[in-house]
Amino acid sequence: MSEERFVSRGFVGKRRAGEKKDRIPPGQYLTNDFPVLSAGPTPRIPLDKWTFAIEGLVKEKVSWTWQEFLQLPMQTYVVDISCVTKWTHLDMKWEGVSLDTLLEHAELDRNSMFVTAYSDGGYTTNMPLTDIINGQSFIALKYDDKPLAPEHGGPARMVVPHLYFWKSAKWVRGIRLMEKDQRGFWENLGYHNRGDPWKEQRYWND
Amino acid sequence: MKQTLNWQLASIKNVKPETANVKSFTLTLPAWMRHRAGQHYDIRLTAEDGYQAQRSYSIASEPEREGEVDITVERIGDGEVSTYVHDVLVPGDRIEVRGPIGGYFVWEASMDEPLLLIAGGSGVVPLMSMIRHRAAAGAKNPASLLYSSRNFEDIIYSSELEALINANSGLQIFHTLTRSQPPGWKGYARRIDQSMLTEVAQPLGRSVQVYVCGPTLLVESVANGLVKIGISSNQIRTERFGPTGG
Amino acid sequence: MEETTDINRELMLDANATAGLLYEIFGAEMTASPTECAHCGNEGELGALLAFTQGPGIVLRCSTCENVVLRIVRTEEAIYLDARGAVYLRLSR
Numbered sequence: 001m002s003e004e005r006f007v008s009r010g011f012v013g014k015r016r017a018g019e020k021k022d023r024i025p026p027g028q029y030l031t032n033d034f035p036v037l038s039a040g041p042t043p044r045i046p047l048d049k050w051t052f053a054i055e056g057l058v059k060e061k062v063s064w065t066w067q068e069f070l071q072l073p074m075q076t077y078v079v080d081i082s083c084v085t086k087w088t089h090l091d092m093k094w095e096g097v098s099l100d101t102l103l104e105h106a107e108l109d110r111n112s113m114f115v116t117a118y119s120d121g122g123y124t125t126n127m128p129l130t131d132i133i134n135g136q137s138f139i140a141l142k143y144d145d146k147p148l149a150p151e152h153g154g155p156a157r158m159v160v161p162h163l164y165f166w167k168s169a170k171w172v173r174g175i176r177l178m179e180k181d182q183r184g185f186w187e188n189l190g191y192h193n194r195g196d197p198w199k200e201q202r203y204w205n206d
Numbered sequence: 207m208k209q210t211l212n213w214q215l216a217s218i219k220n221v222k223p224e225t226a227n228v229k230s231f232t233l234t235l236p237a238w239m240r241h242r243a244g245q246h247y248d249i250r251l252t253a254e255d256g257y258q259a260q261r262s263y264s265i266a267s268e269p270e271r272e273g274e275v276d277i278t279v280e281r282i283g284d285g286e287v288s289t290y291v292h293d294v295l296v297p298g299d300r301i302e303v304r305g306p307i308g309g310y311f312v313w314e315a316s317m318d319e320p321l322l323l324i325a326g327g328s329g330v331v332p333l334m335s336m337i338r339h340r341a342a343a344g345a346k347n348p349a350s351l352l353y354s355s356r357n358f359e360d361i362i363y364s365s366e367l368e369a370l371i372n373a374n375s376g377l378q379i380f381h382t383l384t385r386s387q388p389p390g391w392k393g394y395a396r397r398i399d400q401s402m403l404t405e406v407a408q409p410l411g412r413s414v415q416v417y418v419c420g421p422t423l424l425v426e427s428v429a430n431g432l433v434k435i436g437i438s439s440n441q442i443r444t445e446r447f448g449p450t451g452g
Numbered sequence: 453m454e455e456t457t458d459i460n461r462e463l464m465l466d467a468n469a470t471a472g473l474l475y476e477i478f479g480a481e482m483t484a485s486p487t488e489c490a491h492c493g494n495e496g497e498l499g500a501l502l503a504f505t506q507g508p509g510i511v512l513r514c515s516t517c518e519n520v521v522l523r524i525v526r527t528e529e530a531i532y533l534d535a536r537g538a539v540y541l542r543l544s545r
């Protein structure tokens with residue numbers, strides 16, 4: 001049996017000490033990479049079949065085709081991203097459509113309190129509606145001035161920078177408004193329901 | 207009684223450079239257990255502050271060698287474990303390991319069907335364990351290795367493989383070099399494709415057992431190619447190494 | 453036999469790569485153990501499942517239909533396992 005904690009001589013790992021310590025949430029390390037982390041193979045949907053929808057507890061389901069989506073006002077976002085696997089990448093530059101812009105087109109029911117974002121390939125993630133409005137989230141079409149690569153969620157992914165990156169659903173196809181919170185793919189297997197990196201809300205019971 | 211699989215402290219006994227980016231490490235193990243060819247060990251590194259990194263490395267040596275195992279590791283430029291293993295570890299150092307593990311990608315000399323081993327880059331490592339085991343056990347089943355490397359200098363175990371052919375053990379080796387070939391090169395000189403697979407597999411017959419190991423994309427395209435030439439998928443075992451091969 | 457570049461696919465492994473973790477969970481070598489996909493009925497060894505290991509958890513998928521067979525999350529205190537995608541798992545006695 002190995003000792004309580006054997007330390008490997010001279011091993012430090014790939015983490016970089018941050019000059020920007022105050023911008024890195026607890027337990028995270030700084031990276032300039034954009035790691036590819038997935039739960040499944042890259043979905044490939046032809047753009048002429050792609051749609052984005054807002055449905056569930058809304059007066060009427062609203063949806064956009066790719067061409068229609070491209071007509072929506074886009075903004076540039078430069079945000080810090082933290083993944084629960086411990087990497088943080090500062091100042092990531094995205095271009096996309098704010099969820100506020102999209103929600104303007106739907107009439108929400110009074111009881112629409114929670115959101116489930118759903119994606120090609122079956123991934124889902126959930127959060128309170130209050131976490132995606134007021135400029136807090138967007139549907140990204142571009143990263144670093146280039147169309148979003150398929151392995152990073154392209155053609156479109158949700159980005160919710162103030163929560164751990166598993167909440168930023170890749171290959172997103174819509175959001176469902178709900179009265180009751182429904183745990184998504186990782187939230188129902190040990191991952192924290194909300195996921196605030198500054199409170200280090202990684203797992204259940206955190 | 208169920209065996210437990212615990213972390214143990216292995217010692218580095220020897221370090222042998224194989225190619226410019228590849229080294230083999232001989233580990234002595236306090237709780238050595240005879241492995242099966244194709245299995246691997248998990249390696250765990252721990253930093254002072256408790257940060258840990260873990261990787262799996264295939265065993266390169268034959269099960270017949272008692273008390274120690276060889277692992278062969280390719281140094282990947284931005285890989286935090288392989289760079290540590292290459293740049294820091296010297297004989298006398300210790301490293302936490304767990305194993306041997308893996309029951310799916312294994313071959314035993316008692317399996318007497320013809321054997322086809324297909325390797326891409328450092329994917330040759332677990333297949334080398336099978337080849338060494340076959341030699342140590344004196345197995346006589348027809349066996350071929352199809353080994354894809356970028357350049358001649360990247361071929362791992364090249365002199366040992368040469369010696370095995372010459373020892374007339376019924377092992378055939380086919381090399382393919384995909385980037386550049388030395389003058390007078392007589393082997394294949396392209397990525398593995400269906401006609402190459404046909405040429406190599408056909409002599410081994412319909413009951414051939416195939417093991418494919420290497421980068422994920424190579425493994426997938428080879429496995430698909432084998433099915434297309436009529437080898438059924440339950441005759442094919444794969445080990446995908448990920449993008450870099452190790 | 454063209455290869456499309458897709459780093460996500462390149463990072464995909466066989467479940468054989470998760471043999472150590474499966475051993476931790478089940479206390480036994482599992483990769484040679486049979487299982488049946490609850491989605492499409494495909495039967496095979498656990499080691500042949502497609503493994504996605506880079507994310508917050510490990511996802512093992514059926515090599516035929518690519519639906520989820522097993523999901524594993526490791527937190528500081530616990531291991532969570534979702535085996536609903538498998539009709540059964542088999543442990544030797």
